[in-house]
Every structure is written in C-alpha cells, then in structure tokens.
Amino acid sequence: MKLKDIYKTSIKIGIKNDFRSRKLINEHLKQTKKKYDKLDKKNKALFDKERLTNPYSDTRIHFDSGKSVKKVLVGIDITVGDLLIAKELGADLVINHHPIGCALQGLDDVMQMQADILAMYGVPINIAQGLLKKRISEVARGVHASNSYVTVDAARNLGISFLNIHTPADNSVSFYLQQLIKKKDFNYVSELMDFLNQIPEYQEAARRGSAPTLYAGTLENRVGKIAITEMTGGTEGSAEIYEKLANAGIGTVVSMHQSEKNREKAEKAHINMVIASHIASDSIGMNLILDEFKQKGLEIIPAGGFIRVSRTKKNV
Ligand SMILES: [Fe+2]
Ligand SMILES: [Fe+2]
Structure with missing residues (x-):
C-alpha cells in the first residue's frame, strides 16, 4: 500500500464518522480557502496547503x-x-x-468543530462559539512553544515513513459509541458503565489500571440524555460548557479524560461525568480505521500504549 492512500483513506473515514454534516465540513474548507486566497504571495508560500483539502489540521504525513x-x-x-x-x-x-510536528500546531484549528457538536446537542451555536474562542486561543498559545519536531526529525533521519491520525480516529470512536448507545435504553448511570465495561479495549484498560470511571455523579443516578461531546475536536473544551449542556437537557457526558477544573464545573452543573478512559478510547478510534487496512493485508504492530483489537470478524 502507498502511504498517500493510507492517509487519504483515514481522512475519508474521519469525514464519514464526523458528527458534522458534509455541508458543514465543506463550509469549513471553503472558509480556509477564502483565507488562503486573501494572502499575498509571500504568505501563500508559508501556508500549509493540506488545509485546503484535509479538514483535520491535526492529521498529517510527516515523512x-x-x-x-x-x-x-x-x-x-x-x-x-x-x-x-x-x-x-x-x-x-x-x-x-x-498530533506531532505541524499537526500539533494545528490542534487549535480542529477545535472549532466542537462548537458544531455542542450545537447538535442543543447548545446555541453562538454560546458554544463564544465559550470556545477563549479556550482555543489558550490551546494555540500552549502548543506554540513546544518542540514538536523531535520524533518527526528522528523518523526522517531513520528513513521511516511517519504519519499521525488524530481527529479521524477520535471521530470514529465517538460515532461508534454514539451508534451503540443510541440502540440502548439506559435508565441508570451504572447501566452505561456496564455497557462500556463490555468493550474489549476498556476491559484491557481495566487490566492496565484505568477502567472507565465516574468523575461526577453516582452510579445510582438516572442517566438522562447522553452526550458524546468530548471525544473528538482536538482536546478538552471550555469548563463553562457544562452549565449550558445541563440547560440544553443533557444528563450525562461521556468523555475520554477531564481536567480537575472541568470536573468541578460538571459536578456543579449536576452532569454525570463518565470518563471512558483516555488511551483505550483513542485505541478504539485507531482500531476502527486500521481494520480497513488490515483487510487489505497490512501487518500491524501495536506499540506506544496502543491496545489493538480487530473488529473485522466479530463486532462488539
Ligand atoms: Fe484521541
Ligand atoms: Fe488522546
């Protein structure tokens, strides 16, 4: 297989599993093109042109x-x-x-999709955008100083092709869980936790000491409307969003990980916070994409915390 084909197929899967409509994704690309067209020749030469066709600025071929x-x-x-x-x-x-290299520096751009996801769950788009604006600029400043090319340079020096797939994988795990949860009719938080604990990546996470955990609420609480608002879109969003989600009728949020600041705000808003566990959730997203290549004969070696589970024969 060619690296370019693996990259392009991953983006295609990311778009297929994106909570946003194709129209919204195309609109994002159109806005990027508008910005590019306005640049002078000097700045056009510095512009990352992948942004014109790939809506995920945190996913790139590095070498x-x-x-x-x-x-x-x-x-x-x-x-x-x-x-x-x-x-x-x-x-x-x-x-x-x-994300690494230029994909780490592109983390803020992909966060804009969080506003559309929050709107999908009933938060007015203007409120979602307003709250995210501050958080996005915080993230942009946070990654700006990092030495993001250490592993990229090492791959180039070793002559090994190097790719990172972030949001397409996070979209895949979000969509996968949303579809499975939609089919269930959970009454209590404990039922949602039991469901997560049946998924093999989360079972392995439990063996490794990071099983799905409840950060706010109780197992006996009614689960209410479940939102998967924090599994994709770059990184953690605004802490102020939980009150807005509660007002929009959300009872439980399923997330990968959560900072203490956000946890406290979620608790205050009476949201049940289910932390499915970080690396296992990322692994599910990667597995869903890799299964596509496994079927075409690609040999996969898991490393760096990745929990490999194949769903090509059996579905969970
Ligand atoms: Fe992720
Ligand atoms: Fe992650």
Whole structure:
C-alpha cells in the first residue's frame, strides 16, 4: 500500500464518522480557502496547503520514504525509541495517534468543530462559539512553544515513513459509541458503565489500571440524555460548557479524560461525568480505521500504549 492512500483513506473515514454534516465540513474548507486566497504571495508560500483539502489540521504525513507499506507500527504516543524498534522489526511505516510536528500546531484549528457538536446537542451555536474562542486561543498559545519536531526529525533521519491520525480516529470512536448507545435504553448511570465495561479495549484498560470511571455523579443516578461531546475536536473544551449542556437537557457526558477544573464545573452543573478512559478510547478510534487496512493485508504492530483489537470478524 502507498502511504498517500493510507492517509487519504483515514481522512475519508474521519469525514464519514464526523458528527458534522458534509455541508458543514465543506463550509469549513471553503472558509480556509477564502483565507488562503486573501494572502499575498509571500504568505501563500508559508501556508500549509493540506488545509485546503484535509479538514483535520491535526492529521498529517510527516515523512514519506517512498517505500510501499506492508508492515506498520502503531502507537498512541510514539517516541524516538519506538521508531528504532520499528526499524528493528522491519516496519515500513509508523503511525502515531496524538498530533506531532505541524499537526500539533494545528490542534487549535480542529477545535472549532466542537462548537458544531455542542450545537447538535442543543447548545446555541453562538454560546458554544463564544465559550470556545477563549479556550482555543489558550490551546494555540500552549502548543506554540513546544518542540514538536523531535520524533518527526528522528523518523526522517531513520528513513521511516511517519504519519499521525488524530481527529479521524477520535471521530470514529465517538460515532461508534454514539451508534451503540443510541440502540440502548439506559435508565441508570451504572447501566452505561456496564455497557462500556463490555468493550474489549476498556476491559484491557481495566487490566492496565484505568477502567472507565465516574468523575461526577453516582452510579445510582438516572442517566438522562447522553452526550458524546468530548471525544473528538482536538482536546478538552471550555469548563463553562457544562452549565449550558445541563440547560440544553443533557444528563450525562461521556468523555475520554477531564481536567480537575472541568470536573468541578460538571459536578456543579449536576452532569454525570463518565470518563471512558483516555488511551483505550483513542485505541478504539485507531482500531476502527486500521481494520480497513488490515483487510487489505497490512501487518500491524501495536506499540506506544496502543491496545489493538480487530473488529473485522466479530463486532462488539
Ligand atoms: Fe484521541
Ligand atoms: Fe488522546
């Protein structure tokens, strides 16, 4: 397989599983093109042109050795050491989940989709956008100073193709859980927790010491309307959103991880906070994408915290 095809197919899967409509995604690309067109020649040369066709600024090819891909090492957080292991094991490609390189610097752009997701759950779009604006600028400043090219440079020096897939995978786990939850009729938070605990990645997370956990609310609470507002869209959103979600009729939020500041605000708003667990949730998203390539004969080596589960034969 060609690296370009793996990249393009991952984006396609990300779009298919995006909570936003195709129209909204296209609108985002149209706005980016408008900004690009307004730039002068000098700034056009500096612009990341992938943004014109790929709606996920946190997903990029970082190095392409040109070799055809048969064996891939996949991790949630790849280190330079993992790249050496990949070389030792004869992998032609390394895929990381979390954004690195220019994809880390693009994390703020992808966060804009959170506003559309919140609107889908009943929060007025103007409120969602207003609250996110401050948080997005915080994230942009937070990643600005980071040395985001350490592993990218190592992959180039080793001659190993290097790709990271972030939001397309997070979209996939969000859509997957939403579809499964939609079919159920949970009364209590405990029933939602029991359901999560049947998913193999979460079972493995439990064995590894980070099972799905309740951060706010109780198992005996009525679950109410469940929202999956925090599993995709770059990183954690605004702490002020929980009160708005509660006003919009949401009883329970399923998330991957949560800061203490956001947890306190969720508790105050009487939202049940189900933390499905971070790395296992990221793994589900990656697994759903990788199954597509596994069917085409790609050999997958799990690394860097990644919990590999295949759903090609059996569905959970
Ligand atoms: Fe993720
Ligand atoms: Fe993550």
